[in-house]
Each structure stands twice: as C-alpha cells, then as structure tokens.
Amino acid sequence: MRYLEAGKRHSVRFTLNGRSVEGEAEPRLLLSDFLRHHLGAFGTHVGCEHGSCGACTIRVDGKAVRACLLYAVQMDGRVVETVEGLANPDGLDALQAALQKHHGLQCGFCTPGILMSLSQLHDEEPKADEARIRDVLSGHICRCTGYHGIVQAALEVFGKS
Amino acid sequence: MKPAAFDYACPENVGEALTLLAERGAAARICAGGQSLGSMMNLRLVTPEVLIDIAGLSELKSIALVGGAIEVGAAVTQAEFLAWPDLASFQPLLAKMLPWIGHYQTRQRGTVCGSLAHGDPSSELPLALALLRGEVLLASRRGRRVVSAEDFQLGMMATDIREDEMIVAARLPVAQVGAASAFHEVAQRHGDFAIVAVAAFGDDKGVRIGVGGVADTPGVIDLKWPVDDTALNDFAWSLGGTDDQHATARYRRELVRRLGRRAIDEVRDAIS
Numbered sequence A: 001m002r003y004l005e006a007g008k009r010h011s012v013r014f015t016l017n018g019r020s021v022e023g024e025a026e027p028r029l030l031l032s033d034f035l036r037h038h039l040g041a042f043g044t045h046v047g048c049e050h051g052s053c054g055a056c057t058i059r060v061d062g063k064a065v066r067a068c069l070l071y072a073v074q075m076d077g078r079v080v081e082t083v084e085g086l087a088n089p090d091g092l093d094a095l096q097a098a099l100q101k102h103h104g105l106q107c108g109f110c111t112p113g114i115l116m117s118l119s120q121l122h123d124e125e126p127k128a129d130e131a132r133i134r135d136v137l138s139g140h141i142c143r144c145t146g147y148h149g150i151v152q153a154a155l156e157v158f159g160k161s
Numbered sequence B: 001m002k003p004a005a006f007d008y009a010c011p012e013n014v015g016e017a018l019t020l021l022a023e024r025g026a027a028a029r030i031c032a033g034g035q036s037l038g039s040m041m042n043l044r045l046v047t048p049e050v051l052i053d054i055a056g057l058s059e060l061k062s063i064a065l066v067g068g069a070i071e072v073g074a075a076v077t078q079a080e081f082l083a084w085p086d087l088a089s090f091q092p093l094l095a096k097m098l099p100w101i102g103h104y105q106t107r108q109r110g111t112v113c114g115s116l117a118h119g120d121p122s123s124e125l126p127l128a129l130a131l132l133r134g135e136v137l138l139a140s141r142r143g144r145r146v147v148s149a150e151d152f153q154l155g156m157m158a159t160d161i162r163e164d165e166m167i168v169a170a171r172l173p174v175a176q177v178g179a180a181s182a183f184h185e186v187a188q189r190h191g192d193f194a195i196v197a198v199a200a201f202g203d204d205k206g207v208r209i210g211v212g213g214v215a216d217t218p219g220v221i222d223l224k225w226p227v228d229d230t231a232l233n234d235f236a237w238s239l240g241g242t243d244d245q246h247a248t249a250r251y252r253r254e255l256v257r258r259l260g261r262r263a264i265d266e267v268r269d270a271i272s
C-alpha cells in the first residue's frame, strides 16, 4: 500500500500538457497549488477552494474536474491538462478564438476553467446543443459576462463539428 | 482554505482499506470522490489524521444486477452510473435524478456511495435510496452486513456506518413492470443543492412519494389512489421543515404540495 506521511514531502510525477513533470508534495498540498506554485503553471485559477466556482477546473485523464478538490499526490502517473495546453503553435485553439470573438470573457478569471470543461465536452459530445452547453457551464461562475458570449462562442465551435 | 495535515493512504484492495480503518478508527476517513470531503477539509470542518483513498479500487468499480437491484460499487462515479447504458431501462427514476447531482465536473469524481455516506438531507441519492427502499452493503474487519435505507440514514449527515466500516456497494431496486416514476426539484440554480426535491414512484395500487431538502432525512409516504390535496398537505406539514437562509418552512411546504401534485399526476397518467 502506498502510505504517505503528513508533514513529509513525497515525489510526484505525472504528465502535464504532454510533458512529464516532477515535484515534491506533502499529502495536504492541493493540486491547484502544486500546479501554480510548484510548477509555475499559473493558467489554472483559484477562486473558492471548495469546489463551487469552477475557476480551478482542469482535465485529469480527460475528465474536467476541480483541482482544488484533488491533492497533488493523487496525480502520480496521470495525464493532466490545463489551459496552457490548449493553444497550438499557430495561435489560439478554436474555443479560445471563439471566446475572444464573442466577448466570452472580460476579466478572464473564469475562462481557463470554462475552457477545460468545454474542451472535454467537445471531445466527447461535439454536437452538444445549447441546453447541454448551459448545463455544463452551470459548474462555473462568471461574474463578468452574463454567460451569453460564452454560450455563443461554444455554439459556434460545437455547430461546426 | 487549505486542509490541515493528514497522512495519505492508497490501499491496493478493500482488505487493506479495512485493516487501516480498524487500526485508526475515527481518525481515518474514506475519501471516494472527495467532492464533499475535500471542501469540508479545505474549510477545516473536518481534520482527519489519515485519508484512505478508495477511488482507484477496481473491485469497487462494478455496476451489476443482483437479485432485482442494481448494485453499485463504492468507486463508481455519478457520471459513470449516469452513463451506464441500462440505467434508463432498469430504473428510469435514477436516470431522471442523477443529472441533478451537482455539476458535470463534480459528477466525474463524486461517487454514488459517497453521496449516501455523506447523508446530506437535500441530496438526490439518499432520497432515491429511501424512496426505492434500497440497501447499503457495509464491510469491516468484523464482516459484512446489509442495512436497509430506513436504518441507514439516521439524521442530517448521520448514518449507521460505524468507525471501522465502509460502504462497499449500494443496492437500488429496479423498476417493476407497470411502474412509473417522476422527479422534480427546485434549487437556486440547476446543480445547487435542492431547496425541495420530490420523487414519486407508483403502480396501479398506489404511489410512494419521497421528499428531500425539508427534514433531516428524506421523508417517504405511501398513498393509495386517488391522492387528494388533503393527503399531500398533511404530508407536507408532517415533514416539519424549518426556516433557513435558502427558504422559509412555509415556502418549502408549498413546494412539496406543488411539486408533489405534479409528480403524482405524472405517475398516474403514465400508468393509466
């Protein structure tokens, strides 16, 4: 049995956006903090730290989940994707570009999490309709946009596939 | 907003998890999806000394039909259960209720059994367990036992799970031929906890109604056809709700009457 003692640092290794990353973490270290403060991947934002706001949403083994409700030590051997992995060498990916076009962000605080949820939805349900998109967005709080631009952006991308 | 220090244990099988539970007792906590436990720990409402992570245990990952019930292992997530292809045919009520549990993102980690263990009175799964008269399968180093829904949930976030025990599976009865069901919920926002949730399940003999969000545990009543408003009103009063920051007791009673009527009529129309 893997048994990691409190107060000690334990090595963690996983794949982050296609690259193998490694670090040390105490059991209590949240994955969101590990990404930001140990790996310097600040794209993942932190709002409420209790699962409600959705700002910290990332993908683990393909699934959009809350990084603030996971511990870094749980990630050993897993595939983690964050907003930093979305853009390609030519620029923004389709969802990012559509958000920009439709004013789907203002301050951008909620955006990384929303993108990770929509990216899973797009991979699994490329034809998702507006009701389904809104249902998935219910797991995110955006204080700026009123959601309309986000929904329009998603509809443009989902409609095309 | 950060959890207090804890040891993290990742057992290879249920046996190892039970040994650790037996050794550490109340100082240990099972972590399934962590969608309730993680937030309680971040808020320091709970400070376990050791976390026993069961999410990866393959022996708890199965969904199977066992003697007229769907047996759901303790590592099955709400999203996996919702995606189970036979769900809508074996128990349509569950297919209606599961999308109301939290959000897309929380259902991908949160487990069916973790929700039962957490025992939040406004949660959908404890209501489903009570309404369908399901059972919970508990295990410890001392052996296994099966607890009925009625005996399982004792109060608000209080269950019959003992210190050295864990849930290994939940049994949710399948719908009988000729039965129909309905579910309605009012929450501040879809995915938020229910202010009132009403589930109904019936056949040509009568209808059973269950209500979550009002009392400390889900309230269930069996009624014979035809169900008049007086019976529904009496039931709404019998639940004994109180005022809180989300709604008044009076508003909750009104929701029980309205959602109850809607659910009962839907069941009646579906079976006639």
Ligand SMILES: Cc1cc2nc3c(=O)[nH]c(=O)nc-3n(C[C@@H](O)[C@H](O)[C@H](O)COP(=O)(O)OP(=O)(O)OC[C@H]3O[C@@H](n4cnc5c(N)ncnc54)[C@H](O)[C@@H]3O)c2cc1C
Pocket: A050, A051, A052, A053, B029, B030, B031, B032, B033, B034, B035, B036, B037, B038, B039, B074, B100, B101, B102, B103, B106, B107, B109, B110, B111, B112, B113, B114, B115, B117, B118, B120, B122, B123, B124, B125, B161, B165, B166, B167, B168, B191, B192, B193, B194
């Ligand atoms: C934003 C948000 C919205 C939510 N909305 C809803 C909602 O609308 N409705 C709803 O019902 N829930 C809701 N939830 C909670 C739901 O997501 C959780 O999944 C569920 O309550 C607990 O399941 P879990 O697997 O995450 O359990 P955990 O959080 O891992 O555990 C919860 C508790 O149960 C115990 N436990 C877990 N598994 C076992 C086991 N096998 N044996 C013994 N004890 C065990 C743990 O020790 C802990 O005390 C919400 C959560 C969030 C973050």
Ligand code: FES
Pocket: A045, A046, A047, A048, A049, A050, A051, A052, A053, A054, A055, A056, A057, A066, A067, A068, A069
């Ligand atoms: S920071 Fe994780 S959900 Fe708000």
Ligand code: FES
Pocket: A104, A105, A106, A107, A108, A109, A110, A111, A141, A142, A143, A144, A145
């Ligand atoms: S853009 Fe500011 S919170 Fe969404």
